[in-house]
Amino acid sequence: MFQNNSDELDSGVFQVSKGTWFLIDETVMKEGKLNDTGVRNLQALNNLIDNQRLLYTFPFYDFEFETDIGIIVLSEAKPFLPVDCILPLLTNNYNNNNYNKDLPEEILVEFRKYLGVHRYIENYFIPDDVSKYIENQFVIQRRNASRNGQIFINHFDLQLRMTLARLVTLSFGESKLTEELWDYTERLDEQRKQRMENFEQR
Incomplete structure (x- = not known):
């Protein structure tokens, strides 16, 4: 950011290194x-x-x-x-003693390594058969929602799940999306949506 009373550039809060x-x-x-x-x-x-x-x-x-x-x-x-994604936190069986404990530095270092390495796994791809599987699942879910009078899954939901599926795949250290990983992603997202419904009903 350029300051009017100076001929120099000052760094801003968001001028940080990649991946911050x-x-x-x-x-x-x-x-x-x-x-x-x-x-x-x-x-x-x-x-x-x-x-x-x-x-x-x-x-x-x-x-x-x-x-x-x-x-x-x-x-x-x-x-x-x-x-893009809202995830209500569960507070069941909340225990202050558990949440106030600091993790050992060596464990935090391992977490940072895990996140750093898996974030930048390259060559992620979706095989043609898995892409077809996702398409069929989308059609089936919309058909079932219509029959049961439920809210339709839309293309925004699908886009979010595609993003989540990529992150889930990378979190397992893999670069190829499989039907099993897609099903796992869908279950996670359904749990998230259920949390949203419970949260909104409070």
Whole structure:
């Protein structure tokens, strides 16, 4: 960001290395008014989440750069920020003693290695027979929903599941989506949607 009272460029909060993740806590937000800077910051954050692009302000023009930043939003209700996937947390059998324990550093290091390695597995692909299987499942689910008077799965749901299936596949250290991994992904997403229904009924 270019400062008007200087001839130098200052780095912004979102100018970070590739693969950085931000944890945004909406639970600490309070009522109030956004000033001009706040509005522009919110627009920048929305653009980052939706398009993975960050606006840089120079003296005579603005320019957008591509980013690789992950965003996790914590919220007590429907998030204010745009998100692709909402996952209500389960609080059954909540135990403060378990949640307050710090994990040993060596375990955290292993988690970081796991996430770092599997995030960048290359050559992910969907075989033709699996693609056909997914298509058939989609048709069957829509037909069953019509018969049972349920909400139709739409192309946005399918796109989300395709993304989740890729992440699930990579999480197992694989690069090829299989029917078994697709079925597993669908079960996970159905559980997520059930959590959403339970959360909305509160």
